[in-house]
Amino acid sequence: MTKDPSSHLIEDLLYAYEHRLLTDPVGQAVDRSIAAGVQGKFDMAELTRRVGKHQTAQRFAGPFRRHELTRGAILLGHDLQGRAVRIPVQPLCAHSLTLGGSGSGKTTKSRWQILQVASRVPGLWLFDFRKREYACLVPYLAALGVDLIVVPARSLKLNPLQLPAGVDPHSWASRVADMLVQVFRLPARATKLLQLTVIDLFERRGVLRGTDDYPTLFDLREAIARNVAANPQARAAIVDVLDPVLMSLRSVLAYRRGWSSQDLAQHRIVFELDGVGEVEKDLILSSLVLPEFTSRVARGISNRSMNLWICCDEAARLVSTSTTAGGMADLIGLIRGSGLGLDLSIQSADIAPAVLSNTASKFIGRCGSSRDYDSIASAMGLSPDQRKQLATVLVPGVFVGQVGEGDWRHPFIYRVPDVDLSEPPHVAMPPGGSVPVGLLPRPQAGAGADVTCDHASGRHADVLGSLPIEPAPEFADWHFDPARRRATATSPADSQTDTHAAQPNNPPHVNGPTETLSDAERRFLRAVIDHPGTVSSGLARLASIGTHQAIAVRKRLIERGLVREHRVNTSNRGRASIVLEPLPAGLAAMQT
Amino acid sequence: MRGRYLHNELMVHPLAGAFDCEDWQTDLEVPIRMGETIGFVDLVAEREGYCIAVEAECSAARVERDLDKAQALRADELWIVTPTRRVADAVQRRLGRLLIPVDPDSICVLTQGQALHRVTSCLPLIAGR
Numbered sequence: 001m002t003k004d005p006s007s008h009l010i011e012d013l014l015y016a017y018e019h020r021l022l023t024d025p026v027g028q029a030v031d032r033s034i035a036a037g038v039q040g041k042f043d044m045a046e047l048t049r050r051v052g053k054h055q056t057a058q059r060f061a062g063p064f065r066r067h068e069l070t071r072g073a074i075l076l077g078h079d080l081q082g083r084a085v086r087i088p089v090q091p092l093c094a095h096s097l098t099l100g101g102s103g104s105g106k107t108t109k110s111r112w113q114i115l116q117v118a119s120r121v122p123g124l125w126l127f128d129f130r131k132r133e134y135a136c137l138v139p140y141l142a143a144l145g146v147d148l149i150v151v152p153a154r155s156l157k158l159n160p161l162q163l164p165a166g167v168d169p170h171s172w173a174s175r176v177a178d179m180l181v182q183v184f185r186l187p188a189r190a191t192k193l194l195q196l197t198v199i200d201l202f203e204r205r206g207v208l209r210g211t212d213d214y215p216t217l218f219d220l221r222e223a224i225a226r227n228v229a230a231n232p233q234a235r236a237a238i239v240d241v242l243d244p245v246l247m248s249l250r251s252v253l254a255y256r257r258g259w260s261s262q263d264l265a266q267h268r269i270v271f272e273l274d275g276v277g278e279v280e281k282d283l284i285l286s287s288l289v290l291p292e293f294t295s296r297v298a299r300g301i302s303n304r305s306m307n308l309w310i311c312c313d314e315a316a317r318l319v320s321t322s323t324t325a326g327g328m329a330d331l332i333g334l335i336r337g338s339g340l341g342l343d344l345s346i347q348s349a350d351i352a353p354a355v356l357s358n359t360a361s362k363f364i365g366r367c368g369s370s371r372d373y374d375s376i377a378s379a380m381g382l383s384p385d386q387r388k389q390l391a392t393v394l395v396p397g398v399f400v401g402q403v404g405e406g407d408w409r410h411p412f413i414y415r416v417p418d419v420d421l422s423e424p425p426h427v428a429m430p431p432g433g434s435v436p437v438g439l440l441p442r443p444q445a446g447a448g449a450d451v452t453c454d455h456a457s458g459r460h461a462d463v464l465g466s467l468p469i470e471p472a473p474e475f476a477d478w479h480f481d482p483a484r485r486r487a488t489a490t491s492p493a494d495s496q497t498d499t500h501a502a503q504p505n506n507p508p509h510v511n512g513p514t515e516t517l518s519d520a521e522r523r524f525l526r527a528v529i530d531h532p533g534t535v536s537s538g539l540a541r542l543a544s545i546g547t548h549q550a551i552a553v554r555k556r557l558i559e560r561g562l563v564r565e566h567r568v569n570t571s572n573r574g575r576a577s578i579v580l581e582p583l584p585a586g587l588a589a590m591q592t
Numbered sequence: 593m594r595g596r597y598l599h600n601e602l603m604v605h606p607l608a609g610a611f612d613c614e615d616w617q618t619d620l621e622v623p624i625r626m627g628e629t630i631g632f633v634d635l636v637a638e639r640e641g642y643c644i645a646v647e648a649e650c651s652a653a654r655v656e657r658d659l660d661k662a663q664a665l666r667a668d669e670l671w672i673v674t675p676t677r678r679v680a681d682a683v684q685r686r687l688g689r690l691l692i693p694v695d696p697d698s699i700c701v702l703t704q705g706q707a708l709h710r711v712t713s714c715l716p717l718i719a720g721r
Contacts, residue, residue: 532601532602533601533602533606564597566597566598566602566675567675567676568598568602568603568675568676568703568704568705569674569675569676569677569703569704569705569706570704570705570708571705571709572705572706572708572709573705576675576676576677579598579602581597581598581601581602
């Protein structure tokens with residue numbers, strides 16, 4: 001039994017519609033003829049030819065459709081049949097996520113895109129966390145007339161407490177408190193202490209009234225260390241984590257006004273963070289990216305062309321499920337359309353749901369784990385056949401992609417060109433004789449991804465040195481004092497150090513009966529005097545010391561004749577509480 | 593006030609503050625003539641004609657004199673407030689041994705916590721009597 005020719009026609013027509021085979025002028029003419037019922041032999045033959053050709057090609061393409069990404073300034077690569085895969089620049093603004101194991105070609109893909117995107121955006125931030133992957137692009141971009149500045153971590157000038165443009169100080173205090181808790185992995189209770197302290201510092205320095213005399217992290221550390229009424233665990237945790245970071249990044253953070261993210265967003269910069277610890281990397285990354293995110297959200301920028309592209313080669317620290325609570329994962333969804341594009345590359349599928357939802361373009365390379373394939377395949381909506389083929393078809397340099405914007409959103413397979421960085425390009429020298437970029441090209445060695453780069457020093461200062469900054473010289477020689485840290489972090493009662501040692505007007509020891517008092521004893525005695533009638537356990541809290549330590553302190557103060565103990569039933573039921581009476585010797589001691 | 597820290601700072605002043613918060617009129621160290629001598633009531637709280645005499649006692653030694661002062665003041669209630677339950681028990685025993693007739697409804701022996709609780713929680717419920 002033969003099929004009705006009209007049913008063949010309809011099937012072919014539907015197939016042609018589905019795969020957009022009639023979008024060119026000839027195809028549209030064929031479509032109109034068929035729709036009007038006046039199709040001739042040519043129309044039928046043309047339709048059959050197109051459908052047959054496409055079906056044949058599709059059989060070779062496997063479960064992935066032949067892509068229709070043929071227009072745009074960015075060449076992603078070529079599909080397995082050698083057809084170019086192109087996209088416009090603007091879809092990158094909807095953020096992209098690349099998942100691939102080590103050696104899958106993520107860095108090569110990233111470099112290939114950077115070479116094309118860099119000249120089309122005024123701002124480009126490239127974050128090198130472990131290897132120096134991006135600085136090699138300097139001479140190549142220079143050949144294109146693009147300045148790429150390489151800034152080592154310790155050459156940065158930042159103040160995480162600096163208010164981003166257009167952001168309310170109270171909002172920023174809350175945001176930066178969340179950021180610090182996340183970066184330093186502090187207990188949740190520290191959030192409130194940090195937030196209140198930042199607001200207090202803002203108020204004292206006039207930031208709430210509109211001045212730009214911003215407090216620094218050093219100010220924050222000292223203020224929290226002095227706050228004896230604060231929760232002792234939170235206080236100790238903050239001081240503990242801040243001390244080593246402030247020591248390590250002293251030259252970076254000793255600025256009341258550092259480089260603002262808004263200024264940096266006008267430049268193309270490689271941030272090389274391989275020389276600092278993991279916590280420091282997180283702090284620097286957050287101090288750069290979070291203000292820019294927050295500022296764009298606060299300024300209400302929307303639906304504008306991309307003017308800043310941020311590339312993170314190892315972005316797990318940004319998108320991991322374990323590190324994103326209240327952090328940048330929440331903001332990624334908000335900044336879409338604000339002119340900021342994110343390109344995140346990660347090795348495993350430990351990704352926060354908010355990030356998966358808000359990265360419109362996704363790419364998957366060769367992975368070492370079926371779980372990674374499953375996770376990203378689910379997020380991309382791959383069919384079971386497509387999912388099955390991932391494990392076999394993906395080799396280094398081959399990716400399955402899905403572009404988030406545009407009218408063709410099917411997953412496609414493509415190969416990234418092998419970027420050969422073995423030979424530095426010929427760079428046209430300007431009349432002055434120097435390369436017109438932030439840094440001179442580094443000596444090259446090796447080939448492809450194995451190329452190594454070396455720093456040329458100091459050139460970034462020429463470009464970034466003109467940005468407005470205000471140093472905080474009082475912290476330029478700030479050093480970590482273990483004794484002071486022990487005291488501020490609720491030291492043992494016999495510690496002879498003083499919390500207020502950092503204050504020049506508050507000497508660590510006073511003459512008189514308190515000469516031999518420890519810091520904890522002094523705080524406890526002060527609480528007794530300032531809060532008459534408070535039961536002993538309440539005094540321990542006021543003095544920021546533990547219950548057991550408070551018992552020992554109380555006994556010592558009684559033995560020295562500084563306080564007297566009374567037992568009073570201060571509540572309706574239960575045992576009598578211990579209430580302390582300050583004796584004249586104790587009062588005199590604290591007045592000196 | 594002639595008492596010491598425990599008597600004044602830990603017992604009388606917090607109670608006076610609690611009465612003040614409940615809109616009672618309070619007076620400290622109110623002098624009372626008792627025959628040839630003058631006594632002082634630690635705290636007198638008054639509202640709408642209802643008068644409470646409060647005596648803070650750290651022992652049971654002066655209970656009889658407290659009763660005399662309350663009668664001289666014509667207080668509606670006498671509160672003998674003690675720092676601990678042990679002292680309160682001692683005061684209760686002492687009152688039980690007294691030969692003079694005492695209206696048990698008009699005399700309350702309370703610990704400091706009980707007295708504060710009574711001011712803040714109980715008196716508002718019986719206000720206006």
